[in-house]
Amino acid sequence: MSKFEFDEKVLSDISQTADKVSSSRRKLIKLSLATAGAAIAGQVLPFRTAHAQSGEIHVASMFDLTGNLNIYGVQAMNVSKYAVDSINRGGGVLGKKLILHxxxxxxxxxxxxxxxxxxxxxxxVAAVVGCFTGASREAARPVLSRYGKILFFPTIDEGGECDKLTFMQGSDCLQQEAPLIEWAAKTVGKTFYIVAADxxxxxxxxxxxxxxxxxxGGSIKGVEYVPLDVSDFGSTIRKIQTASPAVVMSNLVGNNHIAFYRQFAAAGLNKNIKIISPTFGLGNEQTVLTPEEASGIVVAYSYFESxxxxxxxxxLDGFRKMYPNAGPISDPPVQVWNGWQQWKVAVEKAGTTDTAKVVAALESGIPYVGPSGKVSTDGPSHRNIQDIHLAKVSSRxxxxIIxxxxQVKPSREVVGAGACDLTGKDASSHRMINPKF
Structure with a gap:
């Protein structure tokens, strides 16, 4: 068992501390299913096989190329196009050219x-690599599952997916936070303050x-949840100053929350308090902030350019040639690449794009070695077993990487709801689990 694998004690602890999550999750699921069409929930059509015509296989990606999430979506789509182009230059899949929608x-x-x-x-259409936020995934996933389409989701997330046709590429909370917290407790200190998106x-x-x-063996000096539209962190900074923790865990997200790091540094707190985060850098925030504001922040992902x-x-050489002005590549775009490559390997093992056979091939754990190292699907959870790196923001x-x-294993548990086993008791599942606390 991996040193970071989830155990029953941790599950019990989380269940007791996460009472606030249930109503938020219910609202998210209710909204998402309403958007997708509640009538399809629990009514999944039989698996359908994509029909290749004229030596072609059609695939699709959905990302935010415009709007306030385009800081994530543009690069993800760049890599999706790059992956499909690379596969085609290598002979396609089963000798057939991919056509990306x-x-x-x-x-x-x-x-x-x-x-x-x-x-x-x-x-x-045989497969989809797409979506960025959990809300976008939950608007698309039930619809795609209804039609028997495989979806690869490239972003880190909190868990709860239990869908035979959905594969979670990004690191889960356990894979990121366990090594971050262990490192901080050993090298910085054992008192923590948590700042999180509400x-x-x-x-x-x-x-x-x-x-x-x-x-x-550490302690929490304070917890604060900050709405996504907040960019003034004055009161938060004062609370952190009063609490005087050794470490701040930042579970903040989005454009507005970049202001926290700037204000934290302006108050001089970055000289004495270490920030660790499982989310910083997803939108290349380290390039928006100055070196004085961001240097030393420690994060955990499966991929870094270094x-x-x-x-x-x-x-990287191939991507820079195709997109010379695209900027740095963070973890999610590489998970887009991994998704397409893992699907290709599975299709070729199965000898067909037949959905059920491709899913079975993925669940068998066949490995793919790419820019982030070796990745393979953990069958019961449909999440990747993958390397995890701790890295700090440099002065450049x-x-x-520090x-x-x-090969850190993902959690097979769903917070507050037990386990989801997509190769066992949940082998026919196409749903999102709503934790009950």
């Missing part, structure tokens, strides 16, 4: 459900933080 969802949830319906009803991810991630800090390997060098606004953990 690229959708701009404009940072609008309703467009995810609309385009998912369009993709789902197109019998040619929505479902922030609450669930904070529940993980509280339990894992306890497991390391990974020294032939596969990463080849990936990049990331310097510690690596090989």
């Amino acid at each position: 690229a959708y701009d969802t404009q940072s609008k949830i309703e467009l995810y459900s609309r385009y998912a319906q369009e993709i789902g009803s197109d019998d040619r 929505y479902v991810y922030g609450h669930v991630a904070t529940a993980w933080t509280q339990s894992l800090v306890s497991k390391q 990974i020294d390997s032939p596969a990463n060098k080849q990936f 606004q990049g990331f310097e 510690q690596s953990f090989g």
Whole structure:
């Protein structure tokens, strides 16, 4: 068992500390299912096989190329196009050329459900790599599942997905927060202050933080949830100054929350208090902030550009040639790449794009070695077993890897709701689990 694998004690601790999450999760699921069409929930059509025509296989991606989430979506779509182009230059899949249908969802949830319906009803489309936020995924996932389409979701998230046709590429809370907290407790100190975005991810991630800090023998000096539209952190800074923790765990997200790091540094707190975070850098925030504001922040992801390997060098060289002005690449776009490559490997093992056979091939754990190293699907959870790296922001606004953990397993538990086993008791599932506390 991995040293960071979830155990019953941690699950019990999280269940006791995450009471606030339930109503937020219910609202998210209710909204998402309403957007997608509540009538389809629990009514999944039989698996349908995509029909290749004229030596072609059609696939699709949905990302926010415009709107307030385009800081994430543009690069994800760039890499999706790059991956498909690379696969085609290498001979395609089963000797057939991939045709990518690229959708701009404009940072609008309703467009995810609309385009998912369009993709789902197109019998040619064999697989989808797309969505960025949990809300966008939950607008698209039920629709795609209804039509028997495989979805690869590339972003880190809090968990709860239990869908036979959905594969979670990004790191989960356990894979990121356990090594971050262990490192901080050993090298910085054992008193923590948590600042989190006030929505479902922030609450669930904070529940993980509280339990894992306890497991390391540490203590929590304070917890604050900050609405997504807040950019004035004056009161938060004062509370942190009063609490005087050794470490701040930042579970903040989005454009407005970048202001926290700037104000934290302006108050001089970055000289004495270490910030660790499972979310900083997803939108290349280290390039928006000055070196004085961001240097030393420690994060955890499966991918950093500074990974020294032939596969990463080849990936970066090809991407820079195709998109010379695209800027730095963070973890989610590389998970987009991994999603397409893992799907290709599974299709070729199965010898077909037949959905059930491709899912079975993925669940068998066949490995793919790419820019982030070796990745393989953990069958019961449909999450990747992958390397996790701790890195700190350097004075050059990049990331310097300081510690690596090989082949870290994801959690098979759903916070507050037990386990989801997609190769056992939940083998026919197509749903999002709503934790009950």
